[in-house]
Amino acid sequence: MVNVKEIGKDLIKKINDVRPPADDRACGKIISSGDGIIHISGLHGVKYNELLEIRGGYRALALNLEHDSVGAVLFSGEDKVGCGDFVYSTGETAHMRVGEELLGRIVDPLGQPLDGLAELTSTETRPVEFPAPAIMDRGKVNTPLQTGILAIDSMIPIGRGQRELIIGDRQTGKTAIAVDTILNQKDENVICIYVSIGQKASSLAKIVNTLRTAGALEYTSIVCSTADDPVPMQYLAPYSGCALAEYFMYRGKDVLIVYDDLSKHAVAYRTMSLLLNRPAGREAYPGDVFYLHSRLLERAAKLSEEKGGGSITAIPIVETLAGDISAYIPTNVISITDGQIYLESELFNSGVRPAVNVGLSVSRVGGSAQRASIRNISGQLRVNLAQYRELAIFMQFGSDLDAETQKMLSRGAKMTDTLKQRQYLNYSVRDMLVLLTVSQSDLVDKIPEKKIVAFNEGLLDYIRANHASLYGEIDIDKKLSEELKNKILSVAEEYINCSVGIEQSAPAAASGA
Amino acid sequence: MKKADIVSAAVTLAMDVDAETRQKIEAFCKVRGAARVVYTIDKSILGGIVIQIGDDIYDGSLLSKIDTVRQSI
Numbered sequence: 013m014v015n016v017k018e019i020g021k022d023l024i025k026k027i028n029d030v031r032p033p034a035d036d037r038a039c040g041k042i043i044s045s046g047d048g049i050i051h052i053s054g055l056h057g058v059k060y061n062e063l064l065e066i067r068g069g070y071r072a073l074a075l076n077l078e079h080d081s082v083g084a085v086l087f088s089g090e091d092k093v094g095c096g097d098f099v100y101s102t103g104e105t106a107h108m109r110v111g112e113e114l115l116g117r118i119v120d121p122l123g124q125p126l127d128g129l130a131e132l133t134s135t136e137t138r139p140v141e142f143p144a145p146a147i148m149d150r151g152k153v154n155t156p157l158q159t160g161i162l163a164i165d166s167m168i169p170i171g172r173g174q175r176e177l178i179i180g181d182r183q184t185g186k187t188a189i190a191v192d193t194i195l196n197q198k199d200e201n202v203i204c205i206y207v208s209i210g211q212k213a214s215s216l217a218k219i220v221n222t223l224r225t226a227g228a229l230e231y232t233s234i235v236c237s238t239a240d241d242p243v244p245m246q247y248l249a250p251y252s253g254c255a256l257a258e259y260f261m262y263r264g265k266d267v268l269i270v271y272d273d274l275s276k277h278a279v280a281y282r283t284m285s286l287l288l289n290r291p292a293g294r295e296a297y298p299g300d301v302f303y304l305h306s307r308l309l310e311r312a313a314k315l316s317e318e319k320g321g322g323s324i325t326a327i328p329i330v331e332t333l334a335g336d337i338s339a340y341i342p343t344n345v346i347s348i349t350d351g352q353i354y355l356e357s358e359l360f361n362s363g364v365r366p367a368v369n370v371g372l373s374v375s376r377v378g379g380s381a382q383r384a385s386i387r388n389i390s391g392q393l394r395v396n397l398a399q400y401r402e403l404a405i406f407m408q409f410g411s412d413l414d415a416e417t418q419k420m421l422s423r424g425a426k427m428t429d430t431l432k433q434r435q436y437l438n439y440s441v442r443d444m445l446v447l448l449t450v451s452q453s454d455l456v457d458k459i460p461e462k463k464i465v466a467f468n469e470g471l472l473d474y475i476r477a478n479h480a481s482l483y484g485e486i487d488i489d490k491k492l493s494e495e496l497k498n499k500i501l502s503v504a505e506e507y508i509n510c511s512v513g514i515e516q517s518a519p520a521a522a523s524g525a
Numbered sequence: 526m527k528k529a530d531i532v533s534a535a536v537t538l539a540m541d542v543d544a545e546t547r548q549k550i551e552a553f554c555k556v557r558g559a560a561r562v563v564y565t566i567d568k569s570i571l572g573g574i575v576i577q578i579g580d581d582i583y584d585g586s587l588l589s590k591i592d593t594v595r596q597s598i
Contacts, residue, residue, distance in 0.1 A: 027594055039581065054579075069596045
């Protein structure tokens with residue numbers, strides 16, 4: 013039975029614990045309100061980016077400090093706040109709740125839980141806007157961040173502390189790459205933060221489900237602002253996520269943060285700016301839209317050993333329209349980041365998934381962080397693929413090809429097929445070494461063209477089942493020895509010979525060709 | 526911010542107070558730059574006092590205290 017006295021006691025205790033705000037806070041009056049924007053007279057001492065409180069418990073962010081009024085954007089209570097209401101300054105800028113307990117949780121950009129689980133008890137906070145680490149505090153990017161995706165880890169390697177952009181049209185698998193990368197950090201001791209900016213709640217729910225099922229939520233935190241959240245929340249989300257990432261980085265941990273996506277962030281900021289009557293520039297974005305993203309991405313860093321050696325690897329996502337990477341936001345973000353992974357819908361629709369355009373994708377710093385074994389074996393890959401593509405285009409004009417050219421074309425097609433990878437299927441470094449070794453050897457000529465994907469998956473299973481010791485012999489930080497290479501190739505040959513499926517389909521494929 | 530202009534203080538009370546209290550209030554306002562004091566009686570603040578001098582508001586009303594309690598439980 014409910015004990016009324018107990019409830020009363022609790023209530024009295026709570027009321028006693030209430031600390032009223034100081035009586036002499038600076039105060040202003042709302043003189044106009046609409047579209048989530050309020051203008052306030054008074055409040056002369058207010059700071060830029062200061063959090064304001066409105067009677068009724070609503071909050072706003074001071075963004076326009078003018079001579080005789082202050083412009084602010086409302087976080088909540090758009091339809092409850094009206095002219096004449098008192099607005100109090102809080103004396104502090106927006107803060108994000110931080111702490112270990114945020115792992116596995118979904119929070120809004122101010123650190124309030126949204127997942128209906130236990131209340132957060134952490135009282136530690138970090139300012140949402142924070143200066144990036146200074147030059148001397150930074151170390152060299154020298155540890156790889158394995159995405160588990162062969163095409164990326166072999167040709168566009170990402171290092172811890174790097175900023176690598178994922179860019180492409182809608183429906184090209186941008187988020188899929190980011191989610192796969194998070195899933196691959198399971199045993200890598202990397203904390204992941206997924207920031208959703210203006211995404212559909214349904215797609216976010218899907219991602220959360222995927223992470224939960226894979227057990228990845230334990231080391232992942234989700235900072236969420238969905239498409240129906242007030243614009244200031246969407247604007248704040250990446251900075252909040254970054255504040256949380258910094259908390260871990262300054263404790264010496266490695267963090268991966270995904271901003272999904274920055275084009276919606278720019279749109280949210282444009283909405284705010286236009287409503288605040290700021291002058292519009294190209295594509296109606298305000299003049300400081302570059303600074304909007306540069307100050308965010310500058311906070312990703314690899315700290316020096318003296319500073320604890322932690323890192324934030326940032327993976328921003330930008331959506332292009334009809335493949336136009338020369339639009340305003342894409343060019344801005346491309347120039348800020350240390351490289352980009354360019355996804356193409358044409359590739360995606362022709363079955364190349366992940367749809368990475370290897371020619372247009374680069375990683376400007378990750379090369380030095382790549383594992384020695386992978387770097388050694390994938391050095392030729394990019395060149396070979398480029399040659400194949402050139403040849404493939406040329407081939408469209410003529411049908412009579414000599415045997416040599418035909419062989420090159422078939423090998424190129426097989427190489428491309430090797431880089432295809434199912435979603436949620438991550439390769440370990442050793443898997444990649446095996447696949448790259450086999451796909452660049454003469455052995456591929458024995459495998460029918462359409463069977464490469466199945467062959468690769470089968471081969472890896474075969475090795476795990478029958479030659480587990482082979483993986484133990486591979487030292488991922490050293491170049492593969494010739495001896496080991498031959499060993500891998502002989503195992504692969506063994507698999508080709510014993511794999512019934514391939515032998516059966518081989519004649520069929522040959523007659524078809 | 527220092528105020529060079531002459532400002533008047535708007536004092537809101539829930540009920541009228543005696544002369545001694547008024548003197549105290551006026552002294553408080555004078556120190557903070559108010560040249561004169563305008564009194565209003567407003568029962569809706571329930572009790573206590575609200576003083577507004579320029580942009581500064583000193584809100585010692587019962588209403589705001591109750592508001593704070595309501596928000597935090």
